[in-house]
Amino acid sequence: xxxxxxxxxxxxxxxxxxxxxxxxxxxxxxxxxxxxxxxxxxxxxxxxxxxxxxxxxxxxxxxxxxxxxxxxxxxxxxxxxxxxxxxxxxxxxxxxxxxxxxxxxxxxxxxxxxxxxxxxxxxxxxxxxxxxxxxxxxxxxxxxxxxxxxxxxxxxxxxxxxxxxxxxxxxxxxxxxxxxxxxxxxxxxxxxxxxxxxxxxxxxxxxxxxxxxxxxxxxxxxxxxxxxxxxx
Amino acid sequence: xxxxxxxxxxxxxxxxxxxxxxxxxxxxxxxxxxxxxxxxxxxxxxxxxxxxxxxxxxxxxxxxxxxxxxxxxxxxxxxxxxxxxxxxxxxxxxxxxxxxxxxxxxxxxxxxxxxxxxxxxxxxxxxxxxxxxxxxxxxxxxxxxxxxxxxxxxxxxxxxxxxxxxxxxxxxxxxxxxxxxxxxxxxxxxxxxxxxxxxxxxxxxxxxxxxxxxxxxxxxxxxxxxxxxxxxxxxxxxxxxxxxxxxxxxxxxxxxxxxxxxxxxxxxxxxxxxxxxxxxxxxxxxxxxxxxxxxxxxxxxxxxxxxxxxxxxxxxxxxxxxxxxxxxxxxxxxxxxxxxxxxxxxxxxxxxxxxxxxxxxxxxxxxxxxxxxxxxxxxxxxxxxxxxxxxxxxxxxxxxxxxxxxxxxxxxxxxxxxxxxxxxxxxxxxxxxxxxxxxxxxxxxxxxxxxxxxxxxxxxxxxxxxxxxxxxxxxxxxxxxxxxxxxxxxxxxxxxxxxxxxxxxxxxxxxxxxxxxxxxxxxxxxxxxxxxxxxxxxxxxxxxxxxxxxxxxxxxxxxxxxxxxxxxxxxxxxxxxxxxxxxxxxxxxxxxxxxxxxxxxxxxxxxxxxxxxxxxxxxxxxxxxxxxxxxxxxxxxxxxxxxxxxxxxxxxxxxxxxxxxxxx
Numbered sequence: 001x002x003x004x005x006x007x008x009x010x011x012x013x014x015x016x017x018x019x020x021x022x023x024x025x026x027x028x029x030x031x032x033x034x035x036x037x038x039x040x041x042x043x044x045x046x047x048x049x050x051x052x053x054x055x056x057x058x059x060x061x062x063x064x065x066x067x068x069x070x071x072x073x074x075x076x077x078x079x080x081x082x083x084x085x086x087x088x089x090x091x092x093x094x095x096x097x098x099x100x101x102x103x104x105x106x107x108x109x110x111x112x113x114x115x116x117x118x119x120x121x122x123x124x125x126x127x128x129x130x131x132x133x134x135x136x137x138x139x140x141x142x143x144x145x146x147x148x149x150x151x152x153x154x155x156x157x158x159x160x161x162x163x164x165x166x167x168x169x170x171x172x173x174x175x176x177x178x179x180x181x182x183x184x185x186x187x188x189x190x191x192x193x194x195x196x197x198x199x200x201x202x203x204x205x206x207x208x209x210x211x212x213x214x215x216x217x218x219x220x221x222x223x224x225x226x227x228x229x230x231x232x
Numbered sequence: 233x234x235x236x237x238x239x240x241x242x243x244x245x246x247x248x249x250x251x252x253x254x255x256x257x258x259x260x261x262x263x264x265x266x267x268x269x270x271x272x273x274x275x276x277x278x279x280x281x282x283x284x285x286x287x288x289x290x291x292x293x294x295x296x297x298x299x300x301x302x303x304x305x306x307x308x309x310x311x312x313x314x315x316x317x318x319x320x321x322x323x324x325x326x327x328x329x330x331x332x333x334x335x336x337x338x339x340x341x342x343x344x345x346x347x348x349x350x351x352x353x354x355x356x357x358x359x360x361x362x363x364x365x366x367x368x369x370x371x372x373x374x375x376x377x378x379x380x381x382x383x384x385x386x387x388x389x390x391x392x393x394x395x396x397x398x399x400x401x402x403x404x405x406x407x408x409x410x411x412x413x414x415x416x417x418x419x420x421x422x423x424x425x426x427x428x429x430x431x432x433x434x435x436x437x438x439x440x441x442x443x444x445x446x447x448x449x450x451x452x453x454x455x456x457x458x459x460x461x462x463x464x465x466x467x468x469x470x471x472x473x474x475x476x477x478x479x480x481x482x483x484x485x486x487x488x489x490x491x492x493x494x495x496x497x498x499x500x501x502x503x504x505x506x507x508x509x510x511x512x513x514x515x516x517x518x519x520x521x522x523x524x525x526x527x528x529x530x531x532x533x534x535x536x537x538x539x540x541x542x543x544x545x546x547x548x549x550x551x552x553x554x555x556x557x558x559x560x561x562x563x564x565x566x567x568x569x570x571x572x573x574x575x576x577x578x579x580x581x582x583x584x585x586x587x588x589x590x591x592x593x594x595x596x597x598x599x600x601x602x603x604x605x606x607x608x609x610x611x612x613x614x615x616x617x618x619x620x621x622x623x624x625x626x627x628x629x630x631x632x633x634x635x636x637x638x639x640x641x642x643x644x645x646x647x648x649x650x651x652x653x654x655x656x657x658x659x660x661x662x663x664x665x666x667x668x669x670x671x672x673x674x675x676x677x678x679x680x681x682x683x684x685x686x687x688x689x690x691x692x693x694x695x696x697x698x699x700x701x702x703x704x705x706x707x708x709x710x711x712x713x714x715x716x717x718x719x720x721x722x723x724x725x726x727x728x729x730x731x732x733x734x735x736x737x738x739x740x741x742x743x744x745x746x747x748x749x750x751x752x753x754x755x756x757x758x759x760x761x762x763x764x765x766x767x768x769x770x771x772x773x774x775x776x777x778x779x780x781x782x783x784x785x786x787x788x789x790x791x792x793x794x795x796x797x798x799x800x801x802x803x804x805x806x807x808x809x810x811x812x813x814x815x816x817x818x819x820x821x822x823x824x825x826x827x828x829x830x831x832x833x834x835x836x837x838x839x840x841x842x843x844x845x846x847x848x849x850x851x852x853x854x855x856x857x858x859x860x861x862x863x864x865x866x867x868x869x870x871x872x873x874x875x876x877x878x879x880x881x882x883x884x885x886x887x888x889x890x891x892x893x894x895x896x
Contacts, residue, residue, distance in 0.1 A: 077843065078837050078842070078845055079842050079846055079849075082266070084266075147854075149852075150846045150847075150849050150853065151842060151843060151845075151846030151847075151852040152846070152850075
């Protein structure tokens, strides 16, 4: 009898725990991002000032989007999917998301530090990651819809994908306004400069990459020369 | 193992030698739905030796520059093959099995059938039939020119082959009488006195030279070095010299009327065509007599000249020579001509030979960016940019329903980059609208993938179509002279197969008759394809491969609407070549007709046809909904009812318990 009670207690505590975990997930992963979407200025204020933005959530959002992109590569319906599975490169898929997020973060940070932005690097990163929220949902819905809709109805699919993209852009923009405490005009200006900075970063990166490749080629040639001449 | 292998090779070699089977490569390529080249079997292959001059019963020297071939099918399904050569200017007529029926050198002209005006414009062998005062042109194969006092005579050494240079070995002590200037490939004779000059050209050398035009296209041409001997006889008496010379070349109109008839000689004939007008029953042969600047129309039985179409009197042509190349007629007897230096489109002539209009015009479109820059550019800058020209057409064919198939080069921009290669093939109706179906994975354009730059100049740029032919089932084959390939499309514009890779090794000599080097004409002969190659002066007969024959059969059945039988053949095709994507579409259509949408979807997906897949899926989804709507609706209603009942009866009773429960 005691055992049954003990079991019951254990089960109850497990359910309670599970409930609190589910509640946490619901609060942090759905309700707060939704609040950010619907009340961006207030939301991002809380996000920054009261540390409502969590790094764990941001990283999970990024991972989810990467996974969804890989899934959509393979499992999108035939009508919209022109990919061949042999072309799937998960490293590239990861780079597309993580690379872009990091690039925007760095570019925006480097611009806003010059433009009296109040946001820290961490704030910007969290803000960009949280803004992926609409994109995640639209991608997920898109995968399902593309398997249900016929060719004539694909407008809905495109609509959902573009709404997701636009909402993400909207969130990033409003997030910038709020985090850096900018006016609208200044924010637009920084967005433009962010693009310029991103282009410069990419250019430098490619330049460095090329340089390292040349260096590597040079060192490798020396190594080959030495080994072939039996100098070692 | 190794020993076995050797044995196998020896066995194979003996087989090849004993059976007299010639080595042929039948593996080729095609393009998949993503436009990537993939391995595939060719549709046509060479199984017999090509016909050379001796096989055709023609003198070798009469068959050096064959320009065009046309296969005519008469009312009794008898095929007649016409062949022309631009150097010997002869017309050869063969039957279906390439036995020489007739050789025509000249064509009888009954003067009474022509008006003075028509006779006045008519040329024979390069010179006007009616003597002109001072202007006399002389072709390369004619040896005499007469020069009036003080006249300047230009000898234009353009053979049918435009790439022609010459060296002049010239000596004259008496430069007062005749001066010869050699400028820009044109030999000009200036005569002060009165005399007869004999100009004799001898071909001494042929060499291959790669030429680059202003667009950066490189073409291999044959440069002929010709030594021209000029002998001048000078006479003090004008009468003595001029009269016999005039008789050799041309007549006055009255003289001609008196004689009643004469023989017309061609000069650089480059095109041949024959058609029977279904309305009038007139059965004519059409010859584009390029260097005579006219189109000669012959009666197909008597070979008598019935009509000569000369340069239009339109202002557009005032400063241009009329050099017809390709020609066809439509059901109403209207004449369609592609001419050199005419970029406006295909010239349409009435049955009577008067110019109507241009059809099938290829417009060059400027992007907004180009227009912006052109507005900013100064006149000098504009002059430096190569002029934008509308692409000219290169080949014509007409199908049994009167639609004209026309091939042209791709459109290019200022820098020679291709701007539009999707309209290289057109199917024109009588109004001139393009009705070509482009329902394949890519529009018909020959090679889908090509490089625009790079050092490999021979493979640079899009396909260049030299000829086109269409069969009775809407299938057409276009001949790419850049790569020596034959691209066959069906009525829907789907690329069925690419052929022309076949190589042929002659048994005795070991001579390799290679891929098509400079193909100029392609024709369907029953199920086979016959290609005329100018470089090797050979007629090459392509026979369908096993899979090619099946594909042809399936395409033919689809054209006549028998999709079911076609699908059974497509099944055999994909068994032979599992990568043949259009085959799966054909099979899918059969399942679609049988209302097996699920299977149809599977095949349409393999055939990468999204439209049909979508249609099949819609029908499949509708069927699913019809089938499962009842059960799903019952379950749903039951669940909702249960929920309501729970709310009404149980939740009320145990409200406190629910507070700390796990419900929502």
